[in-house]
Amino acid sequence: MTSVLELLQTIPNWHLAGFFIAGMIAFIISTISGGGGAMLLIPVTSWMIGTAVTPPVINLATLISNTSRLYLFWNDIDWSLTKYYVPSAILGAWLAALIFSRLDAGWIQLLVGVFLVSTIFQYKFGKVDKTFDMPKAGFIPLGFFIAFMSTLVGGLGPILNPFYMNAGLEKENLIATKTANSFFVGIVQIGSYAFFGVLTAKLWIYGFVLGLGAVVGNIIGKRFLAGMSISQFRILLLMLMVISGLVMIVRNIHVLF
Numbered sequence: 001m002t003s004v005l006e007l008l009q010t011i012p013n014w015h016l017a018g019f020f021i022a023g024m025i026a027f028i029i030s031t032i033s034g035g036g037g038a039m040l041l042i043p044v045t046s047w048m049i050g051t052a053v054t055p056p057v058i059n060l061a062t063l064i065s066n067t068s069r070l071y072l073f074w075n076d077i078d079w080s081l082t083k084y085y086v087p088s089a090i091l092g093a094w095l096a097a098l099i100f101s102r103l104d105a106g107w108i109q110l111l112v113g114v115f116l117v118s119t120i121f122q123y124k125f126g127k128v129d130k131t132f133d134m135p136k137a138g139f140i141p142l143g144f145f146i147a148f149m150s151t152l153v154g155g156l157g158p159i160l161n162p163f164y165m166n167a168g169l170e171k172e173n174l175i176a177t178k179t180a181n182s183f184f185v186g187i188v189q190i191g192s193y194a195f196f197g198v199l200t201a202k203l204w205i206y207g208f209v210l211g212l213g214a215v216v217g218n219i220i221g222k223r224f225l226a227g228m229s230i231s232q233f234r235i236l237l238l239m240l241m242v243i244s245g246l247v248m249i250v251r252n253i254h255v256l257f
Helices: 004-009 013-033 037-049 051-076 079-098 106-122 136-153 157-166 171-195 201-226 230-256
Strands: none
Touching (some): 004 201, 013 037, 013 201, 013 230, 037 201, 079 136, 079 171, 136 171, 157 230
């Protein structure tokens, strides 16, 4: 049986260094702009190890990242939203892992991309803080949908931001609550991937290295976040959503033809 050390010797050092640095940079940006670290990692991870195995690696890294974020933002979590979001999200994550790799996610990402780009117009370029009233019960179907889709494609974090903003969350509260929800879903995602035989030993290593970089990024990003105003945070949030949306549209426009 191959040991971890023997397996590490088969992985190029630049792969490990690249994953660590990518995780750190993505989650610095993610922490100061309300999420999207997983989505930012999709192109890099796909290029390094292939699209087919990208979702489980990114979701493993995100789970590790969220563990550190829970510690950093524990006092800012809105648990009243978590109790609505998590149960249905757990079901969505398990079902998605069951059918992982059997579905072309191109259409999903294309539609999500269009939605994200539209948010800059919905929020009038950051001049308004809410565009509709988001009831807490609305997080039940939302949790199922987002967990299901993110398990398939590896990250849809920014699509949640408008719903959290319209529920009245800002800055630390938004990041903390989103992290708590993602953490519990992440446990089910990784457990489901492992149960259905998706995660190999090498993918575990890639995910842990990526996750360690993300932990460092969270610590650095929290320092930047503390010095930002709510309006600055909102503008960065919108910028991230629009950029993420454009990237998703460009990468998946081929599904139309």
